Amino acid sequence: MPAIIESYHISLTLAAFLPFSFFLAYGIMSIPAGILIEKYGGKTSMILAFSLNFIGVFSFSLFPIYGMAIASLFVVGMGMAMLQVIINPLMRVAGGEENFAFYSIFGQGVFGLASFISPLFYVFLMGQFSEKSSTSNGLLALRKLSPINLPWVSMYWIFSLLFIGVLILIFLLKFPSLELKEEEKSGPLKSYQDLLKDSQVWIYFLGIMAYVGTEQGLADWMSKFLKVYYGFNPENEGAHAISWFWGTMAIGCLLGLALLKLIDAKKALKISCIFAILCLSLALWGSKSISLWAFPLCGFCISLIFSLVFSLALNSVSQYHGSFSGILCSGIFGGALIPFLIGWIGDQGGLKWGLTFLYIPLFFLFWISFWAKPLVDNKIYSWKELFSKSPENKLI
Numbered sequence: 001m002p003a004i005i006e007s008y009h010i011s012l013t014l015a016a017f018l019p020f021s022f023f024l025a026y027g028i029m030s031i032p033a034g035i036l037i038e039k040y041g042g043k044t045s046m047i048l049a050f051s052l053n054f055i056g057v058f059s060f061s062l063f064p065i066y067g068m069a070i071a072s073l074f075v076v077g078m079g080m081a082m083l084q085v086i087i088n089p090l091m092r093v094a095g096g097e098e099n100f101a102f103y104s105i106f107g108q109g110v111f112g113l114a115s116f117i118s119p120l121f122y123v124f125l126m127g128q129f130s131e132k133s134s135t136s137n138g139l140l141a142l143r144k145l146s147p148i149n150l151p152w153v154s155m156y157w158i159f160s161l162l163f164i165g166v167l168i169l170i171f172l173l174k175f176p177s178l179e180l181k182e183e184e185k186s187g188p189l190k191s192y193q194d195l196l197k198d199s200q201v202w203i204y205f206l207g208i209m210a211y212v213g214t215e216q217g218l219a220d221w222m223s224k225f226l227k228v229y230y231g232f233n234p235e236n237e238g239a240h241a242i243s244w245f246w247g248t249m250a251i252g253c254l255l256g257l258a259l260l261k262l263i264d265a266k267k268a269l270k271i272s273c274i275f276a277i278l279c280l281s282l283a284l285w286g287s288k289s290i291s292l293w294a295f296p297l298c299g300f301c302i303s304l305i306f307s308l309v310f311s312l313a314l315n316s317v318s319q320y321h322g323s324f325s326g327i328l329c330s331g332i333f334g335g336a337l338i339p340f341l342i343g344w345i346g347d348q349g350g351l352k353w354g355l356t357f358l359y360i361p362l363f364f365l366f367w368i369s370f371w372a373k374p375l376v377d378n379k380i381y382s383w384k385e386l387f388s389k390s391p392e393n394k395l396i
Contacts, residue, residue, distance in 0.1 A: 004069070013346075028330075029077070046083070050079065112247065125151075142154050210361030214365075217357075229352065256303060266370075
């Protein structure tokens, strides 16, 4: 975000249109993606999704201007929305239902690792370009493809190559026949009409918006905040902060698996929100050194919230789970709205006050932890049961 603002000389509000465009596509495409997948199957849908991703990043690589960045991220967002819908049922069929939980957690681990590595790779790449004498011929060729004043565009050439590789791999692989379960299917129009008449559906939808908006608001703006208020370099300390934000989130997900065997989901949501609010306060109002570690630690504190809200939502209705999942996924639009509001408020009164807006979604999520009345509670165990060696109780 700091590099984009400086490269195009734009305001915080205009910069916020970039994540807005990406997550707007999520909000628009989530439900239609489910319909497309039911009609065309897993492999064709995957090819279409990654083709959209490639078109988006390659277009921006060729024409790296602000307007193209907006359009590019919208197209990439459409592709990612399709992947969000297709990956879980495809993984369930390809790996077998008995292995689904393992592969699902493994997939989250890969996501966390990639999110941790990518900012560090960005730091490495920018460092190589600033020291041309030690840069390899391959990286120099990559640098020459990008405008002199926009070295970070090189990342988009790398994204383009990665998507080409993924497309070739998908073409070569033989995919299993995909049969969606009832809870994975998009229901008829009546199912959406019935669900949207239910007030709790809207509250959980807003809960997903609140979480994704908080997550993306932190990820999008922490580097700029650290630069503006404490002078940290976005291509060094700022990028490392973002890296550890996603890294601690991955660690939190793994530890949370054990936590949810011991305590109720509503209680886990309360604890997560309390520590997230505390960490956000330290990041915004603490000293220079405290802010630098508090921002990444926010990732650990919020790591379970999305899964908790999603599961509480689905456990609160007795039917139309597939349609309800589509509505909830549309709530990912919060990743567009809240970072945009942060940028707009930041232009009016400073980025610190813009990020203060995050207290609103966090307190809303905290309220949900008291309000939720799921039909089914998550099963919890005592410490004795958790570590029992009997076959029926052995969990770890």
